[in-house]
Amino acid sequence: AKxxxxxxxxLKNKVxxxxxxxxxQVVDPENxxxxxxxxxxxxxxxxxVFPLLRISKKPPEQTATEIGDYLKKNIEDISEFNVIKGFxxxxxxxxxxxxxxxxxxxxKNYGFITNKENPNTVLIEYSSPNTNKPLHLGHIRNNLLxxxxxxxxxxxxxxxxxxxxxxxxxxxxxxxxxxxxxxGNNITPEKANKKGDHLVGxxxxxxxxxxxxxxxxxVKSGLSEDDAKKNAPLILEAQEMLRKWEAKDExxxxxxxxMNSWVLKGFDVTYKNLGIDFDRVYFESETYxxxxxxxxxxxxxxxxxxxxxxxxxxxxxxxxxxQKLLLxxxxxxxxxxxxxxxxxxxxxxxxxxxxxxxxxxxxxxHFQVLKLIMxxxxxxxxxxxxxxxxxxxxxxxxxxxxxxxxVVDADDLMDEMISTAExxxxxxxxxxxYGEVEKSQINKTIGLGALKYFILKVDPKKxxxxxxxxxxxxxxxxxxxxxxxxxxxxxxxKKAQARNKIIPNEINTxxxxxxxxxxxxxxxxxxxxxxxxxxxxxxxxxxxxxVYDLAKDYNQFYHDHPILNEENEQVSALRLYLxxxxxxxxxxxxxxxxxxxxxxx
RNA sequence: GGUCUAGUAGCUCAGUUGGAUAGAGCAACAGCCUUCUAAGCUGUGGGUCACAGGUUCGAAUCCUGUCUAGAUCACCA
Numbered sequence: 001a002k003x004x005x006x007x008x009x010x011l012k013n014k015v016x017x018x019x020x021x022x023x024x025q026v027v028d029p030e031n032x033x034x035x036x037x038x039x040x041x042x043x044x045x046x047x048x049v050f051p052l053l054r055i056s057k058k059p060p061e062q063t064a065t066e067i068g069d070y071l072k073k074n075i076e077d078i079s080e081f082n083v084i085k086g087f088x089x090x091x092x093x094x095x096x097x098x099x100x101x102x103x104x105x106x107x108k109n110y111g112f113i114t115n116k117e118n119p120n121t122v123l124i125e126y127s128s129p130n131t132n133k134p135l136h137l138g139h140i141r142n143n144l145l146x147x148x149x150x151x152x153x154x155x156x157x158x159x160x161x162x163x164x165x166x167x168x169x170x171x172x173x174x175x176x177x178x179x180x181x182x183x184g185n186n187i188t189p190e191k192a193n194k195k196g197d198h199l200v201g202x203x204x205x206x207x208x209x210x211x212x213x214x215x216x217x218x219v220k221s222g223l224s225e226d227d228a229k230k231n232a233p234l235i236l237e238a239q240e241m242l243r244k245w246e247a248k249d250e251x252x253x254x255x256x257x258x259m260n261s262w263v264l265k266g267f268d269v270t271y272k273n274l275g276i277d278f279d280r281v282y283f284e285s286e287t288y289x290x291x292x293x294x295x296x297x298x299x300x301x302x303x304x305x306x307x308x309x310x311x312x313x314x315x316x317x318x319x320x321x322x323q324k325l326l327l328x329x330x331x332x333x334x335x336x337x338x339x340x341x342x343x344x345x346x347x348x349x350x351x352x353x354x355x356x357x358x359x360x361x362x363x364x365x366h367f368q369v370l371k372l373i374m375x376x377x378x379x380x381x382x383x384x385x386x387x388x389x390x391x392x393x394x395x396x397x398x399x400x401x402x403x404x405x406x407v408v409d410a411d412d413l414m415d416e417m418i419s420t421a422e423x424x425x426x427x428x429x430x431x432x433x434y435g436e437v438e439k440s441q442i443n444k445t446i447g448l449g450a451l452k453y454f455i456l457k458v459d460p461k462k463x464x465x466x467x468x469x470x471x472x473x474x475x476x477x478x479x480x481x482x483x484x485x486x487x488x489x490x491x492x493x494k495k496a497q498a499r500n501k502i503i504p505n506e507i508n509t510x511x512x513x514x515x516x517x518x519x520x521x522x523x524x525x526x527x528x529x530x531x532x533x534x535x536x537x538x539x540x541x542x543x544x545x546x547v548y549d550l551a552k553d554y555n556q557f558y559h560d561h562p563i564l565n566e567e568n569e570q571v572s573a574l575r576l577y578l579x580x581x582x583x584x585x586x587x588x589x590x591x592x593x594x595x596x597x598x599x600x601x
Numbered sequence: 602g603g604u605c606u607a608g609u610a611g612c613u614c615a616g617u618u619g620g621a622u623a624g625a626g627c628a629a630c631a632g633c634c635u636u637c638u639a640a641g642c643u644g645u646g647g648g649u650c651a652c653a654g655g656u657u658c659g660a661a662u663c664c665u666g667u668c669u670a671g672a673u674c675a676c677c678a
Contacts, residue, residue, distance in 0.1 A: 030618090038621065048620060050658055060658085086658080087621060130678085170678060284678090311676060320604070321674085328676040335678050364605055365673050391606080392671075399671090421640095428640065446640085458614065462607065463671065465614095474640050476626035477614080484640050492637055533617070545615055545625090552625080555641065564637045601640075 008034050010075065011045055011090070018070040025055045036526070042082055043089025044522060050086045060086035095509045097521045102506045104524060104581050111527045111588065116157030121350050123161050124150045126358035127271075127278070131168045131263040132176045133201035135270050135410040137393050137400065137466060138360065141455050144594060145390055146358040147276040148456060148540040151592045156535045161350060164278040165342070168260050169285040172204070174241040177255055178234070179203035179210070189262050195269060195411065196262025210234060270410055275448065275594055282342070290341025292333050294377065295326050303376045314373055324369050339370050340377075347381050354384040356538065361389040361461070388538050391463035393455075408468060417472065418447035424474055430601060445596045446480050452595050453479030457544040477548050479595055482586060485551040486597040488558070489583040496564055496576055503576050511574050516557050520578060523550055527585055531592070540593055547589035554582050 012032050019027050031051045037043040049056075049064045056063040061083055068081040068088050079093035104110045126146020129135055135143075150160040180187075180203045189196040211234045218228035229235070244252040271277065295312055298304040304326060305313050312327035326337050333341075346352055357367060367387035374382035392399065400407045421443040425431045431439045450472050457477070458464045474480040496503065527546070534542040563579060565572035587597050 033618075033620080035617080035620080041621075046620090050620080053658080085621070167678070172678080309676090322603090324674095325676055330676080332676085334676070338678095360672090361606065362672055363678095366678095368605085389606085394671090424640070430638080430640075454613090462614090465612090467613085473613095473627065476640095478626080478640085480640055481626090484638080488638055488641090495637060529617085541615085542617090548615095548625080556643095558637080559642045562637070600638085 007077070007092070007096075008045065011047070011071070014071055014075055015047060015067060017074075018067050019052065019055060022066060022070065023055050023057075027052070027055060036522075037089050039519075041084065041087075041089055042091065044092045045090045047088040047090070048086060049088055053086075064088040094511075094513050094518065097518055097525075098507050098509045098511060098513070100525060101521050101578065101581065102509075104585075105506065105577065110524075110585065111531050112155045113157035119158050120353035121159045121161065122153050122354045122356060123163050123346055123350060123352050124153070124356045124358065125163045125165055127164045127276075128359065129164075129166060129267060130172060131166060131197075131200070131260050132172045132204045134195070134197040134266065137408040137410065137413060140274065140410050140413070140451070141390060141393050141464075142358055142360070143271070143274055143276050144452055144455050145388065145460055145540065147594050148543075148592060149356070149358070149388065149538050151594065152531065152534045152538075152540060152543065155531055155592060158535075161280065161352075162278045163346070164281045165284060165287070166264070166281060167284045169245070169256075169288060171238055171242050173256065173260075174238045174245065175207040175211075176200050176204040177252075177259055178238050178241055179207035180259065181255070189265070195266040196259075196264075197266030197270070198409075198411070200259055200263050200266075207234065207238075270414075273411070273414055273448075275596070284338070287342050287345075288338050289333055290345060291337040291339070292327065292331075292341070294340055294344060295337055298326075298377055301377075314369075314376070316369065316372055319372055321365075321369065321372070324373075326373075336366065336370060336373070339366075340373060343370070343374060343381075343385065344379070347379075352381075354386060355381070356386045356388050358388045358390065361391055363387070364389050386538075388460065390460040393464055393466050396465065396467045408466070413468065414448065414451065416468070417451045418444050420472070421447035421450065421474070421480075425601070442598050442601055445598045446474070446483060446601060449479035449483050449590075449595045449597075450474055451479075452593060453482070453544060456540045456593050457548070459541045460539055479590075480601075482547055482551045482590060483595075483597050484601060485554055486583055486586045486590075487599060487601045489554075489579045489586075490599045492563060492579060493576070493583075499564070501564070501572070501576065503580060504573050507574050507577055508570075511570055513574065514561070516561060517574065517578060520550075520553060520557060520582065523553060524581060524585060527589075534592075543589050543592050547586055547593075550582060550589075551586060554579075 011034050012029060015032050015034070016027060016029060019025055033048040033051065035046050035048070037046045047064070047067065049060055049067065052063060052067075053060060056066070058066075064083040064086065068083060068090070071090065072078050072081060077092045077096040078090050080091045082089050124146055127139065127143050129139060146162065150162045153160040180200070183206060184203065187199070189199050192199055211232055214232040214234055215225070215228045218232060219225055223231070241252060245256060295304060299306050299312060303314070305315060307313065309329040310331065311325060311329040313323045313325055315323050317323065324336065325334055326340075328334060343355060346355060359367070364387065367385070367389070371382055371385050371387075374385060394400070395406060395408065397406060422440075425439075425443060425446070431442060434442070454466075454472055455464075472478075493503065530542055530546045534540060561575065563572060563575040565575070590597050
């Protein structure tokens with residue numbers, strides 16, 4: 001991002017120079033604060049002089065004025081300056097901004113770093129579904145975050161690899177399988193005319209219902225609730241099934257394979273509709289035994305402790321945590337053992353530099369422990385394990401609970417969004433002249449755009465509230481608003497071409513400009529910084545809010561300033577050119593969020 | 602109880618390295634379609650930045666404590 005920030009660097013260096021010349025002191029660059037001038041003040045960049053008063057030994061206003069004079073004399077891009085209290089506001093001349101705008105027009109990948117010298121390979125693990133039920137709203141947040149972050153990382157010139165780890169084994173899978181055996185009558189997704197993940201999910205729910213009934217009966221017959229839960233025939237059967245699976249019993253394995261394939265097919269449809277994908281998919285059934293050897297070596301090294309019963313533990317009390325189990329007394333792996341193995345394997349397989357896990361914040365402790373363990377084992381990549389912890393998605397009524405049926409299903413939600421977009425556009429008569437295929441394509445883009453933007457504009461680490469009925473709007477700070485802005489510019493350009501108006505390849509630097517135009521150009525100028533920040537903080541929200549601000553400012557501009565101006569050719573050329581650059585940045589920013597922009601809507 | 606995260610307008614959320622008078626949208630109210638797309642624009646009202654201290658030229662932002670909410674602390678994954 002540095003290449004775009006050179007004006008800030010130049011200012012900073014000149015300030016250092018000024019301080020040395022005028023006050024004879026070499027100053028720590030840390031103390032030079034150059035920031036963008038707030039909208040309500042005149043100027044482009046502001047130097048905060050408070051930290052420099054110790055050096056100048058003069059009052060703030062005087063210090064600022066002296067530095068301002070020096071900078072104006074020595075930097076030709078500065079046209080004027082003003083001083084308010086301890087703030088030195090510098091104004092750059094129009095020529096600078098127009099030639100900057102021209103450079104944006106020449107560079108098709110403005111903001112993107114296209115040939116980084118030493119790109120890092122960054123693995124992003126996300127989605128990680130269980131194959132016993134369909135995806136829900138929580139997965140949507142995960143999927144959108146993971147996908148977007150991979151794109152943002154790639155935009156900074158690094159090599160982003162998207163990885164999915166499918167949790168396809170364990171007792172929860174057996175529950176669905178057992179219910180299907182008992183009550184399924186050999187039904188298949190084809191026969192039921194239902195997506196495979198939903199069908200299997202139904203059996204998971206059925207299991208739970210029947211299991212509850214059994215518990216109730218057992219409690220009536222005098223058992224305690226805990227005992228009833230442990231001894232209900234259904235749960236015992238499910239456990240037996242898991243044992244058979246681990247012993248590779250043929251019938252069990254083949255049922256497992258079949259039902260998993262149904263679910264995975266269903267997931268593929270959901271992923272495709274959401275517009276996300278993976279470079280590599282791992283299955284837990286293949287990786288769940290990994291890590292055991294590493295743990296055993298760890299015992300030899302004295303990093304882990306083996307207890308008398310044979311179980312293996314790591315002691316993290318010095319780090320302020322507890323002891324954590326790594327191998328059961330029967331020698332089998334637990335969840336974290338597997339993660340030790342997969343981390344090792346992935347860094348080796350991809351020669352990776354960094355591994356990002358997109359996982360909900362309920363697993364913060366788990367990843368804290370994982371990182372410490374890898375560190376203790378002496379892996380140098382331990383510090384490049386990063387848990388992108390995102391908050392829960394809550395409904396107005398509170399947390400989503402699958403057992404209480406308050407889960408918002410991913411497929412249903414997407415359908416609902418699209419049909420709402422459909423109703424809206426019908427009501428507004430927006431798409432009347434288009435064909436059915438085109439209409440449904442645009443409605444899909446808009447409906448999903450609304451959903452994706454709504455979720456991504458929120459800081460990942462925060463819990464968020466989602467009201468399916470009211471929260472998603474198509475007006476205001478939303479995806480459709482941004483899409484609308486883009487579509488408008490697209491049609492504007494089309495219309496200009498129809499009128500034989502030529503959009504220039506370059507704008508003359510002495511063109512007359514308005515403040516509004518300059519303001520938009522300045523906003524474009526910050527785009528690379530935004531992308532850089534987003535990659536640093538792993539937060540698509542930064543990009544989302546930037547794109548909204550840009551679209552909003554453009555919309556305001558659009559209303560007050562005619563763009564297809566017959567009378568003043570030169571001004572209209574600038575506005576047309578500017579509009580085009582803004583459209584391209586909106587498109588680029590939205591693509592980093594995985595949101596499409598329609599050419600019309 | 603220990604640890605972690607959050608608390609900003611009625612609601613949903615922004616707020617950059619500590620920087621100037623705290624920002625949007627929704628909802629409410631009042632306007633703007635014979636003009637490049639009104640999914641838009643303009644205006645009004647709405648704030649003890651949870652609370653109390655501290656650090657300093659300056660705190661929504663950093664530190665300490667309190668309160669509230671959530672998560673987590675399994676031979677589950």
